[in-house]
Amino acid sequence: AQSVTQLDSQVPVFEEAPVELRCNYSSSVSVYLFWYVQYPNQGLQLLLKYLSGSTLVKGINGFEAEFNKSQTSFHLRKPSVHISDTAEYFCAVFSGSARQLTFGSGTQLTVLP
Amino acid sequence: DADVTQTPRNRITKTGKRIMLECSQTKGHDRMYWYRQDPGLGLRLIYYSFDVKDINKGEISDGYSVSRQAQAKFSLSLESAIPNQTALYFCATSEPLATSYNEQFFGPGTRLTVL
Numbered sequence: 001a002q003s004v005t006q007l008d009s010q011v012p013v014f015e016e017a018p019v020e021l022r023c024n025y026s027s028s029v030s031v032y033l034f035w036y037v038q039y040p041n042q043g044l045q046l047l048l049k050y051l052s053g054s055t056l057v058k059g060i061n062g063f064e065a066e067f068n069k070s071q072t073s074f075h076l077r078k079p080s081v082h083i084s085d086t087a088e089y090f091c092a093v094f095s096g097s098a099r100q101l102t103f104g105s106g107t108q109l110t111v112l113p
Numbered sequence: 114d115a116d117v118t119q120t121p122r123n124r125i126t127k128t129g130k131r132i133m134l135e136c137s138q139t140k141g142h143d144r145m146y147w148y149r150q151d152p153g154l155g156l157r158l159i160y161y162s163f164d165v166k167d168i169n170k171g172e173i174s175d176g177y178s179v180s181r182q183a184q185a186k187f188s189l190s191l192e193s194a195i196p197n198q199t200a201l202y203f204c205a206t207s208e209p210l211a212t213s214y215n216e217q218f219f220g221p222g223t224r225l226t227v228l
Contacts, residue, residue, distance in 0.1 A: 009153065032214040043117075043203060043219035044156075051214050090155060094215040100146075100171065101215050105155040 002027040002095045006104035014112050015083055021076040021107045023091030033074040034092040034101070035065055044090065050074060061085065086111045116140045117220035119204050125226045132191045134223050136204030143209065145187040146217065147171075147179060150201040159202075162187055194227040201225075 007022040025031060032051050036044040048059025055067040065076045074091060091104040117138045126132055136145065143164050148156040158171030160179040168181055176198060180188045191198055201224050205217040 006155075034216065036219075043221045044205075045219070046216060049214075049216060099169070100158055100161060101217060103155040103157075105153055 002031070002093050002102050004091050004093050004102055004104035006091055006107050008107050009105065010108045010110070012110045012112060013081055016080050018079050019077065019081050019085075019109065021089050021091075021109065023074045023076065023104060025072050025074065025091075025093040027072075027093060027095040029095045032094045033065075033067060034094070035059065035063070035074070035076050036090045036092060036103075038088045038090065038106075040087070047076070047089070081109070081111045083111050083113060085109060117204060117206055117218055119202075119220040119223050121223060122221065123224045125228065126194055127228050128195055130194050130227075132194050132225065134189045134202055134204075134225070136187045136189070136220055138185050138204075138206045138218075138220075140206050140218060141184075142206035142218070143184060144207045145181070146205040146207070147177075147187065147189045148203045148205065149173070149198075150203060150222075156203065159189065191225075191227075194225075196227045199225060199227045 003026045005024045013019045034049045035047040037047045038044050048057050050057045050067045058064045063078050088106045088108050090106050092101050094101045120135045146161045147159040150156050157173050162168045162181045165181050178190045201222050203222050204220040207217045
């Protein structure tokens with residue numbers, strides 16, 4: 001079975017500060033990992049994905065994530081956030097043994113002026 | 114034009130009513146999914162379909178049914194709506210796993226309120 005834990009339900013941060021949104025997963029086989037972003041009143045949009053290769057993955061809007069197999073983590077980072085980054089962020093995992101994507105419970109990022 | 118569309122975008126209904134939510138896509142994907150989103154619970158899979166003749170239950174299928182009318186259309190029905198089905202519903206699509214690793218593309222969502 002696969003599961004995803006997003007450790008922080010809400011993360012407030014001031015504009016231009018760095019941010020890290022944490023994601024841990026559990027799976028007994030190789031995994032593929034995704035971060036999605038949901039802006040207010042919109043659907044989910046893919047931010048970045050890890051399929052294989054380099055463990056540091058760069059996505060849209062200046063976000064990046066690092067796959068750490070030993071710690072089973074896929075934390076999302078941005079060195080300097082903007083007001084427009086205010087949104088809910090979802091981590092998701094897919095493993096070869098599953099037929100479906102499993103989502104975490106989400107982290108609401110609020111960027112304060 | 115949006116690749117994945119959902120209708121209606123908002124719906125208020127009463128307990129016991131039958132409701133259908135519709136999803137259409139122009140991405141040409143074979144795989145389609147229905148999720149519901151509740152605060153603090155993330156997205157949970159209701160049903161998924163790998164092609165017109167392959168429909169599968171997800172994590173929370175009780176109280177729901179689906180119809181895959183064509184490759185591009187996937188409808189979700191609540192036969193007798195109840196208040197705890199009040200949620201935001203999303204449709205999604207994906208390419209076959211070998212090429213997409215299940216990367217999914219989402220519609221804008223339908224906000225359903227059951228009174």
